[in-house]
Amino acid sequence: MDEKDWLILQTIYKERNITKAAEQLYISQPSLTYRIQQLEEQLGVKILSRRKRGVDFTIEGEYLVQYATSMLYQMNEMKDHLANLHGKIKGTLRLGVSQTFARYKLPAILAEFIKQYPEVDINLKxxxxxxxxxxxxKEEANIGIVRDVYDWKGxxxxxxxxxIYLVSKSKIDIDQLPYMTRINYNTDLSLKNVIDGWWKESFDHPPRITMEVDLIDTCREMVLNGLGYAFLPEICLNGYDSLHTYELSLNEETLIRNTWLIFNERSMDLSVVRAFKEYMEKGNA
Known part of the structure; x- marks a missing residue:
């Protein structure tokens, strides 16, 4: 088995479908099937169990996926450390970033960071x-940017x-919110809980939610066109001064949303990770 085989096993495990895995790997389905058959013959075990609409992994197959994941991680770690030995800021920065921050803040941050460190490659999820x-x-990323830290221990x-604002196209009477059209978007559970907590403290009636969309941008555009009100974080409202915004507070405290840089200390062994941490600490967020 080699690096290509490790990636094959990981991809099939993720997709649970040979056709979709082949598309992800940019190889033909027959070639992928043949390679799995070769591995099964070489190792003397059954890796996959076919079903009508996909595949399942045998116990041996599950073990091989864990092995492949470990080997790919070690391979990436080895490459990172080799790049680190040169004493330069170079190598691959593996980032995991909150989708909202990635949409509104990250592009400009990464563009400037790459200008300063042109030998750095970015791997972003x-x-x-x-x-x-x-x-x-899972060590798929060595540094992260999140909106909520949940139970993060590092x-x-x-x-x-x-x-966090209540946003509408025109002025509204907040006391009338339970009878007005509300637009929701798919977001982190923590933000939803904050908004729900505020609502329960403010009203005895449930909200009248008539629209639920997947993206924060879609939600904002619905509000912009007068289709209802929404609760939106400040990050997505820059340049939308025509919207009416109302600050939210609970128990006399303004509701806010924090953005955090998270990492495991051992990631700081890599010069590229240290450089990005220091760059963000200088106020580049």
Missing amino acids: SGFSYEVIQMIN SKILLGEEK
Whole structure:
């Protein structure tokens, strides 16, 4: 088995479908099937169990996936440390970033960082904050940017905070919110809990949610067109001064959302990770 085989096993495990895995790997389905058959013959075990709409892994197959994941991690770690030996800021920076931060802040940050460190390669994955934490725990990323730290036990640095607003196209009477159209978007559970907590303290009636969309941008555009109100973080409101915003507070405290840089201390062995941490600590978020 080699690096290509490790990647094959990982991809099939993720997709649970030979056709989709072949598409991800940019190889033909027959070639992928043949390679799995070769591995099964070489190792003397059954790796996959076919089903109508995909594949399952045998116990031996599950073990091989764990082995492949470990070997790919060690390979990446070896490459990172070799790059580190040169004494330069170079190598691959594996980032896991909250999707909202990635949308509104990250492009400019990375563009400037690459200008300063042109020999750095960026490997980026975005997702909800809890997914980013999982990436760090699984060592799929060596540093992360999250909106909420949940039960993160490692090191963290506060990058900034922002207010959470009630947003509408025109002025509204907040006391009438339960009878007005509300638009929700798919977000981290922690933010949802904060908003739900505020609502329960403010009203005895449930909200009238008539629209639920997947993206924060879609939600904002619905509000911009007068289709309802929404609760949005400050990060997505820059340049939308025509919208009416109302600060939220609970028990006399303004509701805010923090952004954190998270990492495991052993990641600081890599010069590229240290450089990015120091860059973000200088207020570049």
